[in-house]
Amino acid sequence: MKKLYFLVVFWALCFSLEAKEVRLLTLGSSFTDSGMYQFPQVVASVPDCKLIQNRACIGGSGMENHCKGIDQSDADPAFKPYPYAAGYTLREMLTLEKWDFVLLQPHFSRMSYDVETELPYLERILDYVKTYAPQAEILLQMSWSFHPTHPLIQEGKGKFADPDAMYASIARNYERLGKKYNLRVIPTGLAIQYARNRRAKVEEPVVDRALLKYPERPAASPNYFTPMVYWRPDANGVQRPLQDCVHLDLRGQYTQACLWFAVFFNRPVSEVTYVPAGMTSEDAAYYRKAAQDAWNDYNNIK
Secondary structure (H helix, E strand, O other), X not given: OHHHHHHHHHHHHHHHOOOEEEEEEEEEOHXXXXXHOOHHXXXXXXXXXXXXXXXXXXOOOOHHHHHHHHXXXXXXXXXXXXXXXXXXXXXXXXXXXXXXXXXXXXXXOHHHHOHHXXXXXXXXXXXXXXXXXXXXXXXXXXXXXXXXOOOOOOOOOXXXXXXXXXXXXXXXXXXXXXXXXXXXXXXXXXXXXXXXXXXXXXXXXXXXXXXXXXXXXXXXXXOOOOOEEEEEEOOOOOEEEEEEOOOOOHHHHHHHXXXXXXXXXXXXXXXXXXXXXXXXXXXXXXXXXXXXXXXXXXXXXX
């Protein structure tokens, strides 16, 4: 009897120490890709957590282009809108693994001011995911506001007076979608707000792209965590500096990844020990707290 007792205890301990494995598919744009840059390292730093992830993403796109991909691949099975490895259709991506979660990213600009345009495409994708990955929980990722130089803001000349006003609109719209479709929302926008606004802002440098020579890049925005400039060849193959005031830099990506850890693993972000190269341990702790507080506060608000 005593031997059986110790055997039961042994197996119970082994089970409790078993790594928690999460299978995640992101279905969206570069805004979901952004979260994946630091997420594997964040998860790997917690010994009993494992991650299997994949992506069905189209840059600069909301759900509309994913719907077009469904139609094109239905008409022509050789059409693969997700060109990883040999290429995949969305149906193939959804059935590639037994996903625990499918994270959707509605169009980041539309969700700040024109939700209705996105809804028919979002509803179709929701039905499609439920059909081909019925076991997966579907979540929405709340996007973040842009740098003040973005055309939607432009220092009060656009649709929003400033990034905070843009965020307030984004937050309202995602809360509406979460309630309408009974989906949990990952409040990445709120986490970025906390990370941006809990420290005193410094003077924002003016970036003159005309003065840059390839491959020069100015420093990322100190206040808004956006890269500001990237290079791309024009039709003649000449590298041109383009404005990037929407994507997150390393600070934002780390905050985003830590928030994902809290959501998908249901564990406190304080367990994360990974600190990206070039980031101080103090700054990493600051961004981890912004992520955890956003998750806690968003759920309390709801």
